[in-house]
Amino acid sequence: MKRREGLCGQVLMIVLGFAFHDANGQLLVTALGATRVDTLAGANLTLAVSFSGAPDPAVTWFRGSLPIITWTVGSDVTPDVAEEYREVLRLERNGSLSFVNVPVGFDGDYEVEMTKSGLGTDSFNFTLRVFELFQNVTVTVLPDLIEEGSEQFQLQYGMLRGVVERQLWFFNGRRIAEGDDGSHYSLQAGSLTVREPSRNDTGQYMVSLSNPFSSVTLHLNVTVLYGPDEPRIQINPVQDFYVSGDSLTMSCQADGSPQPLVEWMFGGESLSDIRMGVLNLTRVQISQSGLYTCELRNQMTGVQRQQTVTLNVYERPQGNPQCSVLSEDNRSLRYGCQWSGGTPPARLSFPDFGDDSSLENFTLSVNASSELDGKIVICQAQHLVENGKCNVTAESPQYFLPSVRTDVDSDGKIVVSIRCLSHATPPAAVSWFRGGEPVTDGDLIGDDTTSLRIRHRNVSVLLLHNYTCTCRNPLGGRSKHVHLQEPSISNFSLFPHKDGTIVMLTWEVPPTSIVTGFDIQMSGPALVSADGNVSQSKGSGDTFRTILAKPGTARSGDIFHLDPKSTYRFRVLPRALMAEGQPTKARRIGPAEGLSGPAIAGIAAGIPCSLLFLLLMCGLIYLFIYWSRAKRRQTRYPVSRAAEKVTTTQTQTPHNLLPGAARSPPDYNRLRQTPSSLSVAPPTFVPPPPVRVATTV
Incomplete structure (x- = not known):
């Protein structure tokens, strides 16, 4: 009797479990294996996942932010695969993503996202890297002849096949890292760039390439030619100025290989009677004052350097040099450098633009070009007592965004103010266009020409034209098109x-x-x-x-x-x-947010059906108990002890009781097993098949 009552309770628990199953369920996606996968090109692999908490979710795989395959688990519909991935990707029945003969270029970040209505969304990320074995790797240097002071030289490696995960460069056994020696070294994929090479860059370079499946190391010797260095001029004795009749010695030296030849120049003529770069001046005269130039030449590379020195009586100018740059006809730049006073006046020059110079006030007009945009131009001010310099930078109009402000004036008209302002040196001139035609109305353009105001009562009239503002100086210009829009919210x-x-x-x-x-x-x-x-x-x-x-x-x-x-x-x-x-x-x-109409209808229909089913089951249980009691009142015959022992053995206390005599929920997976897979014999009483009432939220 107890066994039958326990069986009835289990049936009731199953019914209640089906009625309220998945009320608190949550979809969960997990990875089966590693989430960071390295493989060789041409291999087959699977990004395996599993899910729980919801049946037959919708599956979407992403590569980066791009969806590449979608499907609903358990659906008979063929998975939808992006066209360029159809030859490689396969979707498994459990939502896992398989690759067939994966080619190079399919590496990246992959994300699986599963969604089940009412049970939420969950996702998981994988990283796939595809490599190849190294074959026929070589390393070369460009250019063949490397000179000190050149822009750069570059070591490059090439190969017939292979994917590099890690490259390491070494110089004379010391590893080169990005940022070493400031910006002297630059590491890129497949190359090492040495900027402004010097004699110290001569030596052995080594590159080590590796990936999880292959590695290789190569060596290359590099020689950098140099010299002559910046000339060093020494004057003995050192004085602020020299007077007629004084004697002095000037020497000019510079390092180089081979040792550079030295030649002194004065007044455009060569002083060929000097030796080893030493110039002896005995009892100098006023006619000998001026600029002396030391020229050095490397016979092998042909590189020449020069340095000048001035001999004169000198009085320091006032203050410091002042630099400026102005616009000429919005086509050329006029650089200016001023340093007033002094006896004689200071000599000013812009070395970037040649050897031209002037006294006290120097101006130089230069045709505007892109090379001058953002370039720091230095003015050298030479004087025996003290040298000075200043710098100025010309810049084209910088990137800017027009600002649009809308107001309503006292007449009830809409006032749209468009302002365009760009930083530039020299300052940029701003011009306005409406529908391709210049705007010349002074009432519309502000005093500084950087703003444009348009008025009208009807917004549709304001939308008829497109406006353009242009900021321009000799170095260039920037234009921005302004397309006014109707009232909208983004x-x-x-x-x-x-x-x-x-x-x-x-x-x-x-x-x-x-x-x-x-x-x-x-x-x-x-x-x-x-x-x-x-x-x-x-x-x-x-x-x-x-x-x-x-x-x-x-x-x-x-x-x-x-x-x-x-x-x-x-x-x-x-x-x-x-x-x-x-x-x-x-x-x-609101409180009902998130419930759809079908969900509400499902709840409304499910509740009365569940109550009716419970009442029916209670009636069946009552009839079964009544029938059992009636049968027990009938005449009983003696039963042997062996039969009693068998009966007692079959009547067991349920082992799935929880503390407090509460029963654990029925194992729905066990109920679906065949009789041969159960751990104990199935009950002789077979209840009616349970009816599951599910509510979708």
Whole structure:
């Protein structure tokens, strides 16, 4: 009897379990194996996953942010695979992603996303790297002849086949890392660049290449030619100035290989009677004052260097050199350098533009070019007592974004102000165009020409033309097209308060949209006032009505006194005076948020069906108990002890009781097994097949 009552209880538990199964279920995706996979090109592999908490979810695999394959687990429909992946990708029945003869280039980040309605969404990420074995690897250097002071030289490696995961460069046994010696070394995929090579860069270079399946090391000797170095001029004795009759010695030296030849120049003539770069001046005269030039030449490389020195009586100019750059006819640049005073005047020059120089005030006109954009131009000011310098940088107009502001003037007209301002040296001139035609009306353009104002009562008239602002100086110009837009909102969000009585709305406006105000609209029951009374508002609960107006500068709004038990929908309507733009998509808030119509209908239909089924099962259980008692009242015959022992042995206490005599939920997987797979004999009583009532939320 106890066994039969226990069986009835189990049946009841099964019914209740089917009725409320998955009420608190949650979809969960996990990886079966490593999430970072390295493989050789041409291999087969699988990014294996498993899921739990939901049956037959929808599966989407992404490569980066691009969906490449979609399918619903258990569906008879063929998985939808992106065309360029169909020869390589296969989707397994459990949602795992398999690769067939994976080629090079299929490496990257892969993400699986599974979704089940009402049970949420879960995802998992994998990283796949595809490699090849190294074959026929070589290393070369460009150019063949490397000179000190050249722009750079580069060591490159090449190979017939192979994918490099890690490259290591070494110089004379010391590893080279990115950023070593400032910007002297630059590491790229497949090469090492040595910028501004010097004699110290002569030596042995080694590159080590590796991936998880292969490695190789190569060596190459590099020689850098150098010299002559910057000439060093020494004067003995060292004095601030020299007077007629003084004697002095000037020497010019520089390192180089081979040793450079030295030649002194004065007044455009060569002083060929000197030896080893030493110039002896005995009882100097005024006619010997001026610039002396030391020229050095490397016979092997042909590189020449020179250095000059001035011998004169000198008085220091006042202050410091001053540099400037101006625009000439918006076509050329006029560089200026000034250092007034001194006896004689200081000599000024721009070495970047040649040997031209002047006294006290030096100006130089240069044709504008892209090479001058952002270049620091230095002015050298030479004087025996003290040398000075200054610098100036000419820049083309920098990148800028036009700003658009919308107002309403006292006459009720829409005023759109467009401002374009770009940093530039010399300052840029701003010009305006409307529909391709220049704007010359002084009432529309501001005093500094950087702003344009247009007015009209009708926003559609303001949208008829496109405007362009151009900022230009001799180094170039930048133009920006301004396409005014009708009132619109680019982004709209809703943030409810945790108690449900307040909601904050935020929105964004496109930069060129003409907006003078916003109407916050709502559908749903009337708002509750602060004293608890229902406020009066026009419109029914299913139509949108304006509850709050905001100016054109607003980007958020707060709605108070909401009923936490009611459902509301909000949207924002942009305006340009009386013209209305497209309202935003409505956002919903309320306790029923997230329940669809079919879900509500399923709940409504499932509850009475479940109650009716429970009543039916209770009636069957009552009839079974009544029949058992009636049969027990019949005449019983003696039973042998062996039979009693068998009966006692078959009647066992259920072993799945929880503490407090509570029974554990039935094992639905065990109920689906065949009789041969059960651990004990199945019960003799077979209950009616259970009916599962599922509610989708």
